Amino acid sequence: MPVAYSQGFTPHPKISYASAAPTGVASEAEYLEIGLCEEVDPAELRIALDAALSPGLDILDAVVAGPGSLADRIDASRWRIELPGVDPAVLRHAVSAFLAAPEVPVERMTKQGRRVFDARGAVVSIDVISTTEAPSEVEGVPCAILEVVVRQVTPSVRPDDVLSGLRVVADLAPPVPPRATRLAQGTLTAQGEIVDPLEADRDGAAIGER
């Protein structure tokens, strides 16, 4: 890619990641901005970048950025959290307790040290999904599934913070590590929907097949 570099003695490629997913979670919706020094066809850029990346890191779409920064268009994420070995009824109970609490203080190690912050305020919605089929690789045990919409705040509230919150309010202790996947990020509407941040730049016509 004809990537642009910053000025100075140690030039860096102009790449910025908007609210990247934390380590140890899966994601189906990550966004980044790349500064280029030449105009290229976004569809071809998608193919070139996808070919260079590791299997499992798939580039789905590329658009020419319109005005405004990407970060300004991302204010919430939707997560799916699978909890193998947790009974959905038990999870439902914990979620009700979480929703009923005005504030749920949780603790996490951050770069600045141990911090306590509220995990409840940023949660827009939290639902136990009823599904008939167990997710892949889960056999022989019940598996409860959560879907959570979380607002972008500082410090950020991550899936593990929501789980810590469930432990705080209802002693929920999953027997095996739960698996979180980010399903979407973007602009949060009044209805609690998340709008794809690239939508505005797409001119109606989709570039790159999804």
Next chain:
Amino acid sequence: MSVASAAARRSAAMTVWPQLEPLLPQVSKPIQYVGGELGAVVKDWDSAAVRWALMYPDAYEVGLPNQGVQILYEVLNELPDVLAERTYAVWPDLERLMRAHGVPQFTVEAHRPVGAFDLLGVSFATELGYTNLLTALDLAGIPLLAVDRTEAHPVVLAGGHAAFNPEPIADFLDAAVLGDGEEAVLEITDIVRAWKEEGRPGGRDELLLRLARTESVYVPRFYDVDYLPDGRIRRVAPNRPDVPFRVHKRTTMDLDAWPYPKKPLVPLAETVHERYAVEIFRGCTRGCRFCQAGMITRPVRERSITTVGQMVQQGLEYSGFSEVGLLSLSSADHSEIGDICSGLAERYAGTNVSLSLPSTRVDAFNIELAQELSRNGRRTGLTFAPEGGSERIRRVINKMVSEEDLIRTVVTAYTNGWRQVKLYFMCGLPTETDEDVLQIARLAHEVIKAGREATGSKDIRCTVSIGAFVPKPHTPFQWAAMERPEVIDNRLKLLKQAINADRSLGRAIGFRYHDGEPSLIEGLLSRGDRRVGAVIRKVWENGGRFDGWSEHFSFQRWVEAAAEVLPQFGVDLDWYTVREREQTEVLPWDHLDSGLDKDWLWQDWQDALAEYEQDDCRWTPCFDCGVCPSMDTEIQVGPTGRKLLPLTPVRGLRMPATSSR
């Protein structure tokens, strides 16, 4: 169901990924265990006739950039019926979880259990990886002792510089290869393939025998070591008729025919070096007497300027790296180094590609090169390695540089815009006194004084970096006594005081040093014999891991293990380290042939004691070190007279050849 999909299912079933994945969020830097790098190769398990697991026995961040492993990885994977994957040492946090959950040592590409491969090839650049070998074997479910292994286990094979004396780990190895690996791994592959195709006649023993018969694969179990009553070795001899008395090193001639790596690995995790490295030559005949690398890699074999240029072009295009490292033991010695540097600088002018060259030679020419390489304005720091503080000790180690030259060179660097110069030294060299080391302070003071005078600025610095000398096998110093850590540490303390004795000058001089203690253990391991294996095992059992990392290394643990294990053999830690050897003593590696004539090495040792210097055979007549005639090799150097032509700049997107995804 088709045959192909059945096979895919079976090999998919072999991956330990489902068990490993849930552990990863609980460990530090999990990305180092996931693989998927650009350049990584995943092949179908069932269609491979021979399967190699290649290991660098240190953390991923150190191991991934290793050239040796990357080269062998690519050479092997280019064969259609051969599969090679990589594995690295796992950190103790993951080791604990793997043990708790029964997850075996795995490869990073397809997360296959290491125990399922035909061969486990381990690359030892240093002896400090030995305990990590034991962790990997144990996690892989491979018996630690080679004698306990069956046909179901991989052949555990060591390579790299430390394999020139594999005796301390002989009990844990099935085999070792001395020297260059490119052709060796191909030959070993052929032997394993044939033996498997024939239905594995004679079992593991026959396979090892076939390897040993090549005369360039050392199989320790076929050699017995007898000891004298005083603990020295009486003799090392084959214990069966059909193996050679001595095992010879391998030398890859014509580096232009082996332009690897072509497809360098591009890590997703942060590593110690993120650059495209190309070896511009192998071998070195400068003859520094402490340098094992220089002694065991003779003769000098240059890669031509044209091949270097082409490799850099293709390597950068493939990888997207923006730094190029021109690697060798003394890069400024390439016969066309000036043209290589200016040619590359010209080619990549105006791009973000930067060039680096580990420059160790102390002369003005090096500054010219460094200027060429820093055209884009970055003058971060220059490094020189005088190694010895006094002219006397530099004659002993055969590092020929006069004090005036050194000062002149450093001052030239300052006047050309460098503000920071690093000087490397060793402490504890044979015949060294406190006075030799204190000369380093004087030298550093002189450098700063001259630098300030020449530049009229106080804004210049130099850093003195000093480590303890470790005598190595196959060098003239293989007979030398090591200095005790207390003596080293005291000399370093005196040196520090002397540097700071002048407050004004001392302020401009940084001082970095390594304690004497880890070096003593390195000394035990590098000149050890088979009895040292018991010490390594004891240390490992007591928790020893990652001995190359100061935060993991425990001197106490090594001292205690040595005190517990060695007395039964009538020897001790001192016996291996601070004892000087005599000419007639059988050394543990005498049956391993680096090409160097032992008499020549002894003469060079005597010359060292007499402070007599030895020239370089590239510019003076051959001085009969023994390598070329015994290995049937010759010096391969330029100049070719060719120049690097400008490249047509590539613009726009580089599209994949086939956009299958």
